[in-house]
Amino acid sequence: MIAHSTEAVVLRTWPMHEADLIVSLFTRDQGKVKGVAKAASKSRRRFGGALEPMTHVRASYAERPRQELARLDAFEIIHSPLSEPVDYGRATALAFYAEVLEETLQDHDPQDAVFRLLLAVVEQTQVNRFWMPVTYFSLWILRLNGWLPEMTRCALCGEPFGESPAYWHPLADTLHCATHRRDGSATLSPESIALAAAILRSPVAAFASGDWPRRRAADLRRYALRSLERHLERRLTTATALMKLGG
Numbered sequence: 001m002i003a004h005s006t007e008a009v010v011l012r013t014w015p016m017h018e019a020d021l022i023v024s025l026f027t028r029d030q031g032k033v034k035g036v037a038k039a040a041s042k043s044r045r046r047f048g049g050a051l052e053p054m055t056h057v058r059a060s061y062a063e064r065p066r067q068e069l070a071r072l073d074a075f076e077i078i079h080s081p082l083s084e085p086v087d088y089g090r091a092t093a094l095a096f097y098a099e100v101l102e103e104t105l106q107d108h109d110p111q112d113a114v115f116r117l118l119l120a121v122v123e124q125t126q127v128n129r130f131w132m133p134v135t136y137f138s139l140w141i142l143r144l145n146g147w148l149p150e151m152t153r154c155a156l157c158g159e160p161f162g163e164s165p166a167y168w169h170p171l172a173d174t175l176h177c178a179t180h181r182r183d184g185s186a187t188l189s190p191e192s193i194a195l196a197a198a199i200l201r202s203p204v205a206a207f208a209s210g211d212w213p214r215r216r217a218a219d220l221r222r223y224a225l226r227s228l229e230r231h232l233e234r235r236l237t238t239a240t241a242l243m244k245l246g247g
Contacts, residue, residue, distance in 0.1 A: 001062045004030065004070075007078070008059040009118060011098045013051055015041070023051060023072060025059055026101055026118070031109040035061050035070030050075035052082055054094045054122055085127045089245060093130040096238035097121065100141055103232050114144055120204045131221075132212040134242065136204045138224035139196060147231050149174045151188075151196050156180040163190050168223055170230070192220040214246045 008027040016022045019041040025033045040047050050057050057075040064071075081094055097118060105111065117140050121133040142148040153160045155174035166188040167181035168174075175188065188196075195217055199207070225239040 001064050003060070003062045005058065005060045006030065007115075008033075008057055008075075009115075009122075010051055010053055010055045010057065010075075011102050012053055013037075013040075021051065022069065024102060025061075026105060026115065027059065027110075028112065028115050029110060031111060032101075032105040032107050033061070033063075033070055034068070034107070035072040037072045046074045047072075048075075048077065049080060049082065050077045052080065053098045054081045055079070056119065056122070079122075081122065087127045089130050090125055090127050092238060092241045092245065093125050093134050094122065096134060096236070096242060097125075097137060099236055099238045100137075100228060103234070103236070104141065104145060111144070114141070117141075117144070117204075124204050124208055129212065131214050131216065132207050133204060135217050135221050135224070136199055136207065138221060138228065139199050142224060142227055143200060145231070147173070147227060151175060151193060154180055161190065161193055165189055166193055170226055173227070173230075186219070186222070188219050188223055192217050196220055218246070 006027045006029040008025040011024040011026055014022040016036060019039045021037045021040040023035055023037050025035065027033050037047055037051065040051060049055070055077060056079040057077055059075050060073040061070045062073065101114070101118065105114070117137065121137045124133040139148065149155060151166070154177035156176060157180060159177050161177065164178065166175040167178065167185040168188060169182045169185045172182070176182070176185070225236070225242070229236055229239060
């Protein structure tokens, strides 16, 4: 039995037997880990409110070689998303992060850059101020997974987009100019292309002070969400919910 104590973020839980829960954790040291929280539905002594998705905890757990599920012993809350006001928009954004990470992370594959990204965007995800961190997270997850193409010039002719829009197709990764766009393509505005470049060179906190109405970079979010779904080969429930919110 190997004991661990590490920072982690709760991604989701599933019921198991009468009172046990299976918990998916994104740990800083070991990547994604799944474990069993015994009697978690009945007793709050060891876990309290620490099993809510997106709760940042210090997790104590033990793993046995060749055993799929760890034994979760105790969680100490570092920060809970429920300690701040929650509305439908903020809850949807937090659920979006959890769903994307549950689908993109491999078990026991440490991803420190993704862990730091998650903590940073969760901190910025507030009531009525969630479109910016959702946009930031979506682009950076594409970048960190190697799924983000060159965003400043046409993939076919190499012509810079400059003050012209870029075109993307739901079935392709690359961006194209007006001359080489495919039928059925959607556009990315010059403003959104410039914003994407700024996002990819700046921390999320750099965008915290400005206004970010839902219409800002809506085309960029749509592109990022569709790209994620294409690479994951499935529709994301939370991405659909964000689209219905106008994102």
